[in-house]
Amino acid sequence: MNAKSDQDLLLDHNYDGIQEYDNPLPGWWSGLFVGTIVFSVLYLLYHHSGVEGRSIYDEYEREAAEVFEKRFAELGELSPDKETILKYANDPKWLAVGEAVFKANCVSCHGDGGLGNVGPNLTDDYWKNVESVEDIAKVIANGAAGGAMPAWKNRLSHPNQIVLTAAYVASLRGKGGGGGKPPEGREIPPW
Missing domain, CATH: 1.10.760.10 (Cytochrome c-like domain)
Incomplete structure (x- = not known):
């Protein structure tokens, strides 16, 4: 790369002479973020939808009854x-x-x-x-x-x-x- 393209990738802010490149996030990091959001929505729907038997309280009651x-x-x-x-x-x-x-x-x-x-x-x-x-x-x-x-x-x-x-x-x-x-x-x- 030449000096001109390096200048184009730098962000405008400058802190104590330290500058930051404008690089995109790694793909695996973005994928992990999106996956976490999807998992959270599915978890919420499965465990908190009001269907009997799926909460930890229902599981405890079942296990206590078995004991x-x-x-x-x-x-x-x-x-x-x-x-x-x-x-x-x-x-x-x-x-x-x-x-x-x-x-x-x-x-x-x-x-x-x-x-x-x-x-x-x-x-x-x-x-x-x-x-x-x-x-x-x-x-x-x-x-x-x-x-x-x-x-x-x-x-x-x-x-x-x-x-x-x-x-x-x-x-x-x-x-x-x-x-x-x-x-x-x-x-x-x-x-």
Whole structure:
């Protein structure tokens, strides 16, 4: 190249004596940019189009349901009766499952450890909507107080989660140490 053509390729701006050539971007770089834009549009359409089963939340729900199905296969279908709830309230392995469900879904209203927040304190002897240990599972499944406590039977992935959560809630009674929200409801006899 001659000096004249070099002058034509230089851009007009000059910073501290440094000049820049007016060269086009490399083809692979432009292709990568266009490919990224196309991929982003396709990704957005695929994952955020509102079709069920494609979001990470749907994938999590599927995988969690599979895990619960495998774990609950050894239990079979649990009945929400007094003997079953009290049996699992004293079984650390399955009590941990109930505690996990409680922490994932109930802590926002009932507080950490069931000490009460917006919902009632579950560690004292005063209960609302519960007269026996079986009523805990009914309240979890069907809700209570005109919607203040939502029904969970259609929200949890397996019916055994209700029974194990009821067992965990039953195990909280007497563990508050006098702390938490003041008593609400009526005093009920021990389980």
